[in-house]
Amino acid sequence: KKEAIGKSHAKIILIGEHSVVYGHPAIAFPIDSIPMTVTISTITNGIRINSEFYKGSLKEAPVNLLGIKRLIEAVCKKLATGPVNIQINFTSEIPSERGMGSSAAVSIALIKSLYNYFEAPLTKQEMFELSTIEETITHGNPSGIDTATVSSEAPVWFIHKQAPGPIKMNLDGYLIIADSGIRGQTDVAVNSVRQMVNQDQNARAAIGNLGQLTTETKATLEKNDLNHLGTLLNHAQQQLDYLGINIPRTEHLIQVANRSGSLGSKLTGSGLGGCIIALADNHASALKIANALENAGAVNTWIETL
Ligand code: PMV
Numbered sequence: 001k002k003e004a005i006g007k008s009h010a011k012i013i014l015i016g017e018h019s020v021v022y023g024h025p026a027i028a029f030p031i032d033s034i035p036m037t038v039t040i041s042t043i044t045n046g047i048r049i050n051s052e053f054y055k056g057s058l059k060e061a062p063v064n065l066l067g068i069k070r071l072i073e074a075v076c077k078k079l080a081t082g083p084v085n086i087q088i089n090f091t092s093e094i095p096s097e098r099g100m101g102s103s104a105a106v107s108i109a110l111i112k113s114l115y116n117y118f119e120a121p122l123t124k125q126e127m128f129e130l131s132t133i134e135e136t137i138t139h140g141n142p143s144g145i146d147t148a149t150v151s152s153e154a155p156v157w158f159i160h161k162q163a164p165g166p167i168k169m170n171l172d173g174y175l176i177i178a179d180s181g182i183r184g185q186t187d188v189a190v191n192s193v194r195q196m197v198n199q200d201q202n203a204r205a206a207i208g209n210l211g212q213l214t215t216e217t218k219a220t221l222e223k224n225d226l227n228h229l230g231t232l233l234n235h236a237q238q239q240l241d242y243l244g245i246n247i248p249r250t251e252h253l254i255q256v257a258n259r260s261g262s263l264g265s266k267l268t269g270s271g272l273g274g275c276i277i278a279l280a281d282n283h284a285s286a287l288k289i290a291n292a293l294e295n296a297g298a299v300n301t302w303i304e305t306l
Contacts, residue, residue: 002042006113010034010094011101011149012177012268012277015212015236018193018243020160020271024211026220028149028165031304032176037149038113039093044085047072051090058088067137071107072114074133079118084118093301097183099269102232103138104146107131127151134175140156140187157218171229173306174276174286176257180249181299182273188243189270196243206239213239218247230264230279237266245271256277260292261285 009032016026021229047058049068054061061069076084088110093104111130115122131147148164149156155167196203213236220229237254240246246254250267255276257265265278282288283303290301 002117004040006038006040006109006111006116006118008036008105008112008150010105010106011146012147012175012275013099013146013149014155014175014277015217015266015267016158016210017099017267017269017271018190018240018245019179019207019210020158021190021193022207022208022211023086023160024156024196025214025218026143026145027175027214027221027306028145028158029175030149030152030154030156030238031100031302032153033094033304034100034302035298036094036102036109038106038109039089039091040086041089041115042085042116042160043087047076047084047289048087048174049090050087052092057285067103067134068110070104070137071110071130071134074130075111075118079114088113094120095179097185097268097274099181099184099271099274100177100184101146101150105150106133107134108147110134110153113178116126124151140190142186155221160291166214167218169306170222171224171226173226173229173263173280174283175306176248176280176289176293177268177275177277177302177304178253178257178290178293178298179275179300180253180273181297182249184270184272184274186270189272192272193243193245203243204282206229206242210236210239211305225261226281227278230262233264233266233277233279234258237264240271243271247272249297250276253296253298256292256296257289260289262289 014027020026096102157165253267262278
């Protein structure tokens with residue numbers, strides 16, 4: 001009886017969501033304090049799934065697991081030499097559909113666990129190609145930033161269709177992440193921004209501004225200038241707001257963060273719900289902001305050191 005394990009973690013986008021779809025860069029951080037683990041053990045009766053959402057045979061899995069199903073089938077076809085009899089257990093602390101990369105994290109942890117189980121070497125290239133199977137079914141045509149970041153241990157500089165690059169960080173600060181509790185649908189948000197971009201030249205300008213702000217953010221992360229980073233995040237939020245993906249609940253949380261001492265606050269991820277991020281220069285201030293956000297209705301908050 002064999003056992004195998006695969007791990008990944010959550011991610012947040014610091015800046016550059018949506019504009020990354022149009023070829024601009026984005027910066028994303030791995031959040032390894034919010035893990036995703038997949039374990040596999042040998043059983044006798046086919047492939048079975050054991051997750052919070054579904055327990056049962058892979059054959060009868062519901063349609064929202066189609067991406068995972070196709071991914072498992074693809075890996076088994078590639079690596080298995082005979083019938084596959086395994087139970088796949090998913091343990092996740094990543095809330096789903098909040099822009100924290102839960103679906104990409106599932107794919108990456110799943111691919112790693114299956115390759116471990118079949119004792120096959122896994123290249124980065126193979127991992128990205130395989131994760132595209134799931135992400136394309138779940139998200140349509142994603143830029144790939146989620147996959148790159150949930151499989152990275154370090155901050156990621158990401159440009160669509162390019163290998164992710166490193167980011168130099170020379171900052172002492174805290175990032176507060178707050179979950180609005182509202183599910184954001186990446187494909188809906190990306191399509192609604194695309195419609196605006198097609199019709200409105202100010203929306204095209206907003207996308208360009210986000211690209212520039214992202215490049216400036218990269219330079220700011222190398223200096224210890226938290227105040228300027230906060231200003232850049234606020235400016236990015238104005239652009240995202242113009243693009244129509246900031247709903248009243250996230251706007252409220254952003255205002256609460258700013259009133260509670262945040263140096264800068266914005267949406268993170270595709271918007272229309274999901275999470276916001278806020279910046280603090282010390283731990284006491286980060287705690288104060290996180291408490292205020294929870295009192296204002298955030299269903300969960302996390303404090304990360306930069
Ligand atoms: O999955 P989310 O909510 O983190 O959003 C992904 C970021 C977008 O730029 C909105 C879409 C993409 O594919 O890059």
